[in-house]
Amino acid sequence: MLGLICFLRVTLAFLTILAASESVRTTILEPVRATGEEVGLVFIPGAYIKAEKYRKTARAIQEATELRVWVALTGEYSYNLVNAKEMRQAIETSISELKKAGMTSEHYVGVGHGWGGFYLQKNAKDSKLKALVLMGSTISRTTSLRDFPIPVLTLAAELDGVTRITRIAVEYEKLTHNTTSFFKRLYRTPVIYIEGANHAQFASGELRPKLKSADLEANVTEVQTHREIGKYLNAFLTVTFSSDDSQIDEALDQLSDAFLRSVKKFQPLLDVRNLDTDGEESMWTILAQEYFAQEYGDRVAVSNDILENPWFFGREPTISFNDDDMIIGTTALIHSEAKSNGIKLKTDMESPLEIDMKLVSKEAIWKALVGENDTSLKSEPNTCKSLNHLALILALCVSSEEARERYLSQGRPIILENDAMRGANILWAPTSLQMWEDKAGLHVRSMAMVTSKHHFCKVMSPYRALEWINVDSLRVYTLLG
Missing domain, CATH: 3.40.50.1820 (Alpha/Beta hydrolase fold, catalytic domain)
Structure with missing residues (x-):
């Protein structure tokens, strides 16, 4: 019937x-x-x-x-x-x-x-x-x-x-x-x-x-x-x-x-x-690892592989040496929405939903380069939240002067929340970057997992920040979105 x-x-x-x-x-x-x-x-x-x-x-x-x-x-x-x-x-x-x-x-x-x-x-x-x-x-x-x-x-x-x-x-x-x-x-x-x-x-x-x-x-x-x-x-x-x-x-x-x-x-x-993502590597992940290396950055060379699951789930970041230089191998998983090729009343966002990064921790870099006993150059490790802040700064710098002025004077801001911690890869992997919108702005909270060797982050794409600055922040917020 x-x-x-x-x-x-x-x-x-x-x-x-x-x-x-x-x-x-x-x-x-x-x-x-x-x-x-x-x-x-x-x-x-x-x-x-x-x-x-x-x-x-x-x-x-x-x-x-x-x-x-x-x-x-x-x-x-x-x-x-x-x-x-x-x-x-x-x-x-x-x-x-x-x-x-x-x-x-x-x-x-x-x-x-x-x-x-x-x-x-x-x-x-x-x-x-x-x-x-x-x-x-x-x-x-x-x-x-x-x-x-x-x-x-x-x-x-x-x-x-x-x-x-x-x-x-x-x-x-x-x-x-x-x-x-x-x-x-x-x-x-x-x-x-x-x-x-x-x-x-x-x-x-x-x-x-x-x-x-x-x-x-x-x-x-x-x-x-x-x-x-x-x-x-x-x-x-x-x-x-x-x-x-x-x-x-x-x-x-x-x-x-x-x-x-x-x-x-x-x-x-x-x-x-x-x-x-540019070909087979994520430059954003490479920059994130270099940012985490901080004062040791001139002694670190970073490579990256973009992987899909289950290979991303099972891969860990690596450290090797070429003479005195440290070689760090990172991996990234890009979560992107399927782009419509049909007819819609409103176009999709072009940026990824999130980028998952598996990085070497600051502590592991420090221990490998200077040893346990030398603390003269050891600074506090960074957070996944700091990578979201870096993405925002980059997006603001690349936007035109007019777009920056519109965002700062008319737009709703990106609000960076503290990281949500997970204790193991099996708990970190299935969770997602949290992004939610309200009248105050766009809230972003990373999922993080930190060990003595690794620092895993689910972070905002710089392009997502750029789209928010140039487009979405300027919309009048409604409860229906």
Whole structure:
């Protein structure tokens, strides 16, 4: 009986979508220029956003370019959420309506915001679209920008709490990978961010409560954001479609300048991410061991292996010698959330949940290097909490001056709690780093195990601290999170 009810519900929902697909509407905005090469923009809205909310964005684009830009605003999707079937119909209808209104070129460009952008990039190759603009959205993780069949502009907002800046950094990395064709990709698939803007400002007005609670407060006005959107779309559309060499040269310069500015934002994020795991070793674990060595650091060389269980559970850190130098072998276990390649209303965090480290204790280093009787250089050992503090300091140093100021003046802080001690590996291994959020901030408590030889720590990733500083600390806290 339950199976029949479930079947009927699914069938009813499917039939509702089929019937509702007839209700998708297209509004045509005619160009503001009387002359110029024609381009048609087809807007696919974000979650729960009506078509009219993009009218100001569209007008800013039309006014920013010498191209003759037509616009089709699509809306009234089922449940105010874009789906593949309705979107394909909306694109076809928009192209037909643009032709009826007087557009004569075939230069059609899909402009997708958030949820709409995720669907748009999945269906673009089977449409008549010649280029894409993704606003607060990305192509899928498993798709290379280099291999995407049509040009793509990925336009990010620095304070986007829905599609976070660290997710856009992944797309920037795709752009810079393989330098042999870098400049061609820079102009064909640019990744650019708008300073101080948020997710809502790609449209106009406020988001629905669920998305509004995820988004961050913008530091610039809606008008300023729309002006920036117009500037970057003009450059991208001009490079892609214009035949005016002087306009193309100017647009190429704008894209180059935007890229150089974006490097300063995205590359530090990726550099900190790569501390967690870079190939087969965790540089963060190596730095942690060197930090624990303190005054003996110049006599210690550290290596690391990233392992999975059960191998991590059974491995202990090692000490060996090469002449007078101590060689320490450490291990790390990286706990990462599975990253979604599908469509979500809110993107995942990019950073690991925690990093488990098996380190040599300060006491073991001291005994191996100077012996039991020499206490002249022996200092107090560090704690796992001190590694969390080091991760926080590193994240603050790497963040931009503006991001640090926002965090210190507006954000909820990271609160470092004292270590929770465990007496044996079998008790330490199954416990997790404790991280919980409340109105005061993000609390972090490490799980630690200390012996005369070993110091085991479950600690916060520097990248997790960086994401908190730049994104999550700026959200208004609610009991529902």
